[in-house]
Structure formats: structure tokens, C-alpha cells
Amino acid sequence: MAKVLMKGNEAIGEAAIRAGCVHFFGYPITPQSEVPEYLSKRLPEVGGKYVQAESEVAASNMIYGSAGVGIRVLTTSSSPGISLMAEGLSYIAACSLPVVVVNIMRAGPGLGGILPAQGDYLQAVKGTGHGDFQLVVLAPASVQEAVNLVILAFELAEKYLTPVMVIGDGMIGQMMEPVEFPIEGVGPPLDPGDWALNGARGRDKRIINSLHLDPEYCNKINMDLKAKYDRIKKNEQRWELYNCEKPYDLLVCAFGMMSRICKTAIDELAQAGYRVGLFRPISVWPFPYATCKQAMQKAKRVLVLEMNMGQMVEDIQLAGQGTREIDFFGTAGGKVFSPDESKEKMLYSLKQAGAGKSRAGVSQPSSKSEGKPKKKKAAKTAGPAKKRKAR
Amino acid sequence: MKKIFASTEALVDRPTHYCPGCTHGVIHRIVAESIEELGLRERTVGIAPVGCAVLAYEYFNCDMFEASHGRAPAVATGAKRSRPDLILFTYQGDGDLASIGMGEIIHAANRGEKITVIFVNNAVYGMTGGQMAPTTMPGQYTTTSPYGRDVKDVGYPVRMAEIVATLTTPGFVARVSLHNPKETIRAKEIIKRAFAYQAAGTCFTFVECLSTCPTNWGLSPREAEKWLEEKMVPYYPLGVKKRPEDFQEEQHGAS
Numbered sequence: 201m202a203k204v205l206m207k208g209n210e211a212i213g214e215a216a217i218r219a220g221c222v223h224f225f226g227y228p229i230t231p232q233s234e235v236p237e238y239l240s241k242r243l244p245e246v247g248g249k250y251v252q253a254e255s256e257v258a259a260s261n262m263i264y265g266s267a268g269v270g271i272r273v274l275t276t277s278s279s280p281g282i283s284l285m286a287e288g289l290s291y292i293a294a295c296s297l298p299v300v301v302v303n304i305m306r307a308g309p310g311l312g313g314i315l316p317a318q319g320d321y322l323q324a325v326k327g328t329g330h331g332d333f334q335l336v337v338l339a340p341a342s343v344q345e346a347v348n349l350v351i352l353a354f355e356l357a358e359k360y361l362t363p364v365m366v367i368g369d370g371m372i373g374q375m376m377e378p379v380e381f382p383i384e385g386v387g388p389p390l391d392p393g394d395w396a397l398n399g400a401r402g403r404d405k406r407i408i409n410s411l412h413l414d415p416e417y418c419n420k421i422n423m424d425l426k427a428k429y430d431r432i433k434k435n436e437q438r439w440e441l442y443n444c445e446k447p448y449d450l451l452v453c454a455f456g457m458m459s460r461i462c463k464t465a466i467d468e469l470a471q472a473g474y475r476v477g478l479f480r481p482i483s484v485w486p487f488p489y490a491t492c493k494q495a496m497q498k499a500k501r502v503l504v505l506e507m508n509m510g511q512m513v514e515d516i517q518l519a520g521q522g523t524r525e526i527d528f529f530g531t532a533g534g535k536v537f538s539p540d541e542s543k544e545k546m547l548y549s550l551k552q553a554g555a556g557k558s559r560a561g562v563s564q565p566s567s568k569s570e571g572k573p574k575k576k577k578a579a580k581t582a583g584p585a586k587k588r589k590a591r
Numbered sequence: 592m593k594k595i596f597a598s599t600e601a602l603v604d605r606p607t608h609y610c611p612g613c614t615h616g617v618i619h620r621i622v623a624e625s626i627e628e629l630g631l632r633e634r635t636v637g638i639a640p641v642g643c644a645v646l647a648y649e650y651f652n653c654d655m656f657e658a659s660h661g662r663a664p665a666v667a668t669g670a671k672r673s674r675p676d677l678i679l680f681t682y683q684g685d686g687d688l689a690s691i692g693m694g695e696i697i698h699a700a701n702r703g704e705k706i707t708v709i710f711v712n713n714a715v716y717g718m719t720g721g722q723m724a725p726t727t728m729p730g731q732y733t734t735t736s737p738y739g740r741d742v743k744d745v746g747y748p749v750r751m752a753e754i755v756a757t758l759t760t761p762g763f764v765a766r767v768s769l770h771n772p773k774e775t776i777r778a779k780e781i782i783k784r785a786f787a788y789q790a791a792g793t794c795f796t797f798v799e800c801l802s803t804c805p806t807n808w809g810l811s812p813r814e815a816e817k818w819l820e821e822k823m824v825p826y827y828p829l830g831v832k833k834r835p836e837d838f839q840e841e842q843h844g845a846s
Contacts, residue, residue: 216836223672223673225668225669225672249672249673251668251669251672251702253668253698254694254695254697254698255694256664257665257694257695258662258665258668258694258695258698260663261658261659261662261665261666261669261695262665262668262672263668263669264656264658264662264666264669265638265665265667265668265669265670265671265673266669266670266672266673267669268656268666268669268670269636269669269670269674269675269677271674273669273673285661287659288659288662291658291659376638397636397654397655397656397670397677398636398654398674398677399633399634399635399653399654400632400633400652400653400654401633401678402635402752405603405651405652405653405654405655406646406654406655406659407649407654407656408655408656408657409639409648409653409655409656409657410657410734411645411646411657415843493814498781570840
């Protein structure tokens with residue numbers, strides 16, 4: 201299939217349609233507004249329904265209603281809007297309904313700014329809303345990967361009957377890149393199975409509910425959710441290791457767009473003879489702790505770079521279990537590290553690690569093309585048990 | 592022998608948790624009868640609120656959601672827009688609909704969602720123990736208006752049916768009361784009419800039901816009926832506020 205040049209937000213909307221999702225409930229907020237704009241035009245063309253909610257609170261409850269009647273459904277928003285969706289997402293997780301939510305993150309806290317940031321990491325992976333529930337969270341680093349992960353998000357949501365979130369910073373939503381859609385046309389509708397509320401015709405009534413006043417039963421619901429999350433942790437970890445085939449002195453950990461900037465810096469440092477590898481979680485929940493630990497232990501030191509004040513560092517520390525020194529540099533407010541700034545931080549950490557240039561002279565980056573990491577295909581993507589490629 | 596009265600198949604045959612003298616049970620009954628008589632039960636999805644009727648999903652014998660506080664119209668919107676062939680109704684109290692859910696109900700009405708909203712107004716938060724609601728009467732004592740509702744401090748009770756009826760979008764909006772058998776029969780007619788409009792895909796439908804809360808009003812069931820009739824009905828006038836037949840298209844287009 202030919203590649204098309206598309207803005208990230210529009211590509212995300214189209215990816216949902218290709219995945220067979222033709223129902224969208226959302227609310228405008230910069231920098232994700234092109235998703236509702238695109239879908240308000242496209243969904244009527246494919247027999248779907250676009251509804252502009254009165255608020256993100258309402259949108260999160262509309263997708264609860266839509267998924268509850270057995271329909272594949274999407275909503276998208278940006279940071280402050282996701283905070284408002286926390287209510288609906290807790291109910292959706294409690295009721296084990298499949299929905300996909302995209303967060304095109306902007307600077308925070310509060311109203312923050314409209315420029316890219318990664319400040320909602322902890323909100324997405326640790327505490328989206330009240331009660332013991334968990335989102336599956338996928339973090340793309342390109343428009344193409346955003347397309348692939350939106351499609352994967354629907355697969356995972358329906359496989360585990362659980363809400364899945366795709367988090368991209370504002371750059372993912374706003375930049376244009378060539379993309380290829382792995383699915384032609386509109387995917388088939390969701391099979392509502394034996395849980396959807398589609399009318400008690402010839403069967404007993406069904407109830408979708410998260411009120412359980414009996415502590416024994418409410419405990420059971422929580423235990424069942426935990427068992428599901430344990431299965432997801434076991435089966436659905438996804439990550440990328442870059443420049444890690446050969447020995448390296450420093451392991452850089454970054455997710456989303458920040459990882460891509462790091463690749464440029466790593467390539468340039470490799471040219472200069474420094475040995476730096478990159479670990480990038482693609483599923484930030486479930487976080488690939490074991491792989492991260494292995495990668496950390498091959499390095500003398502670890503550097504975490506994020507477009508926030510150190511939210512993923514906690515997961516890297518958990519992975520490393522105190523076995524490696526970890527440096528962190530963060531930027532927020534819409535300021536993004538340039539490759540040069542990233543290189544500076546890496547040189548700092550290399551110095552702390554006592555690692556100089558490789559004696560063998562200039563080491564080559566693992567991929568062949570130079571300077572334009574976004575066109576490289578060298579990045580080795582490891583998958584979960586099946587060695588599935590990040591799609 | 593001729594059978595003149597039977598239980599409705601749209602209600603589950605079980606006791607409810609409602610207090611003695613509360614009119615929720617009667618409203619459940621007439622909603623269920625309307626659904627059954629119109630032959631809609633097998634394609635109806637109801638949405639229970641947060642509040643006294645939170646357990647309504649146990650009582651109606653049709654597919655049921657339980658929504659978060661005030662969001663039932665948004666849940667109904669998501670469901671109805673996804674499956675227009677289903678019949679959607681929300682069943683909400685006054686704390687749920689007129690306070691925390693004010694935004695959701697107004698916008699669902701304004702979009703003209705083809706759903707039926709059963710709004711039970713008993714002038715108090717029941718489930719949480721009798722706190723002041725937006726619908727609490729001036730001077731009424733509640734656990735959070737211990738000196739009586741002071742309208743200078745918190746404003747006047749909200750007349751939801753009138754507010755919803757001001758919207759330009761066509762709709763069927765009415766207020767009924769449950770304080771005596773005559774009004775209860777009238778309430779049943781109105782509720783059935785609302786479901787019939789929905790079944791025909793006509794418009795948004797909204798029925799406000801003035802209801803008693805003997806427990807939190809501190810009155811006997813009989814006194815509560817009298818209080819409803821004498822204190823609430825004059826402030827909350829009964830009747831049909833808006834009919835789809837009266838809609839006249841306005842010509843204010845921008846395109």
C-alpha cells in the first residue's frame with residue numbers, strides 16, 4: 201500500500217477507522233483537535249457516528265455507553281481533558297469494557313501550555329482515576345507507530361476487555377510524516393459477545409455496573425481485575441533496543457518522541473567513538489522491567505531523558521533495583537531537548553561513568569543511514585513472548 | 592375469573608429497598624408498564640443513576656447500565672448514537688440530574704437525543720441522608736440547610752422541566768406528580784407517551800416526576816403526599832411544557 205503524508209492527529213483518526221472503529225465521542229482541545237475535526241468529516245462517509253460532547257467528562261461517559269452496547273469506540277484528548285475523563289475511565293475499567301483513548305500530551309500542570317510534553321506519564325501508567333484499575337498504555341515515537349499502536353490498542357482492548365490508552369506528545373499529533381495503513385478499508389465491527397447490552401431478547405437481562413456493596417464480591421471484582429492485569433503484564437510487554445547489539449558504556453532510557461531525538465544524539469556520539477545504547481519502552485504499561493534491567497546491566501551507567509520532571513525514572517529505578525547509577529535530565533513546559541542538548545547530557549553521564557571514546561576508534565551506529573534517524577529501519581524491535589514486532 | 596391486575600414483565604419480581612411511602616416504587620411500576628405495553632422491553636436499555644435509585648438496575652427487567660453521578664444522559668447518548676435501534680431511558684434523581692448532572696442533561700436535550708429521561712424530584716438528596724438539593728423548597732429544613740433553605744444565600748429551587756423546555760431543539764417535556772391516584776394515572780399516560788415518541792424516533796423526551804421522601808422530610812407517607820401537593824406542586828406546576836408538534840423551524844442558518 202502506498203504511503204501518504206499525513207498529520208499525526210489525522211492519521212490517528214484514520215487508523216481507528218481502519219481498525220473498524222466508526223464511533224467517536226470527543227471534545228476539542230489543542231493539540232489534538234485535528235482528530236475530532238478529521239473524524240467529523242470522515243465518519244459520516246463510512247456510515248459511522250461523530251458526536252461532539254459537551255465536555256471531556258461527558259465524552260468519557262459516552263464511550264462507556266457506546267462500548268456497553270457492544271460498539272468499538274474511540275475518544276481522544278489532551279492532558280487537562282484526560283484529567284476530566286478519569287471518571288469515565290474508572291467506570292469503564294471496573295466494568296471491563298473495551299475502549300481506546302488517545303492522549304496527545306501538552307505542557308502542564310494546570311492549563312500549562314499547548315506545546316509538546318510528556319508530563320502525563322504517571323497519570324497514564326500509575327493513577328488515571330480512583331480505585332484499583334490500570335490502563336494498558338502504549339507510547340509511539342512516530343506518526344507511523346501511532347497508526348500501528350492505535351490499531352494494536354483496539355486489539356488489546358478487545359482481547360482483554362479493558363481500556364487502552366495511546367500517549368503521544370504534541371509533536372506526534374502535530375507533525376506530518378509519511379504513513380502506511382496496514383489495513384485497507386474499514387475493519388469489521390466488534391463482536392459484542394455475551395456482555396453487551398443489546399436488548400434482552402430471548403435471554404436474561406444483563407447489567408453493566410460497578411457498584412458492589414458486598415465487600416466479598418467487590419474484593420472478588422478487584423482480584424479478577426488484578427488477574428487480568430497480571431496476564432497483560434506477562435503477555436503484552438513491548439520495547440525497542442537501539443544500538444544495543446554491541447557493548448555500550450551508557451544506556452539511555454527514553455520513551456515517545458524523546459527517544460527519537462536521543463537516537464540522533466546516539467548516532468552522532470557513535471561517529472565520535474562513544475558507545476551509547478537506547479532502551480525505549482513501547483508499552484509503558486506493562487513496563488518491560490526485565491528487559492530494561494538486562495539492558496541496564498550491560499552499561500556502566502544509565503541516563504534517563506524525558507520531557508517531564510522525571511516521571512519514568514521511577515520505573516527505571518524499579519527495573520534496575522539499585523544496580524546502576526541513574527542520571528536524569530528533564531525538560532517541560534513545551535521545551536524539547538535538541539539532539540545537541542541530549543548529546544551534552546549523554547557526554548556528562550559518560551564522563552561520570554569514566555567512559556571515554558572507544559579505543560577501536562570510530563564506532564559506527566547500528567544503522568546504515570546517517571543523521572536522519574526517523575528514516576532508519578535499523579531499530580530492532582523486540583516483542584513479547586511471540587517476538588512480535590511493534591506494529 | 593377475569594384477571595384485572597397483574598405484575599408487569601418489565602419489572603423483576605422482588606422487593607425493593609425503597610422506604611415505606613416513597614414513590615420511587617410507583618414510578619418504577621409505571622415506567623415498566625409503559626415499556627411493556629408498547630412492546631419495547633426486549634430492546635430497552637435503562638440507565639440507573641447515583642442516588643436512591645442506584646439499584647434500579649436490579650428492579651427493571653431489561654438490560655441496564657449503572658452510570659456515575661449525573662452522567663446518565665451522556666451514557667445514554669453514547670449508547671443511542673451507537674445503536675439507534677435500542678430504546679434508552681435514564682432514571683435520575685434531583686441531586687443527580689439537577690445538580691452534578693446539569694451539564695449532561697441540558698446538552699443531551701439540546702442535541703435532541705432520542706432518549707427518555709425520567710427525572711424524579713423529591714426536593715432532597717435521599718441516599719446520602721437528606722441533604723439540600725437544587726430542588727429543595729425555600730425554607731425547607733434538610734441536613735445541610737439546618738436553618739431552612741435560605742434563597743438569599745443559595746438561590747431558588749431549579750425548575751428543570753421549564754429550563755429544558757426553553758431549548759429550541761424539539762422535545763417532549765412534562766411534569767407530573769405522584770401525590771394521589773388521579774395524578775399517578777396521568778403520570779403513567781405522560782410517561783407512556785414519552786416512550787412512544789422515542790420509539791417513533793420523534794424527539795428527546797423528559798418527564799419530571801414530583802415524588803415524596805417521607806424519611807428525609809420527617810413526615811408520614813400520608814403527610815408527605817399532602818406536603819408534596821401543598822408545597823411543591825404550586826412551585827413546580829404540572830403539565831406538558833413542550834410538545835414536538837409545536838415545533839416551528841427557525842430560519843437562522845449561517846450557511
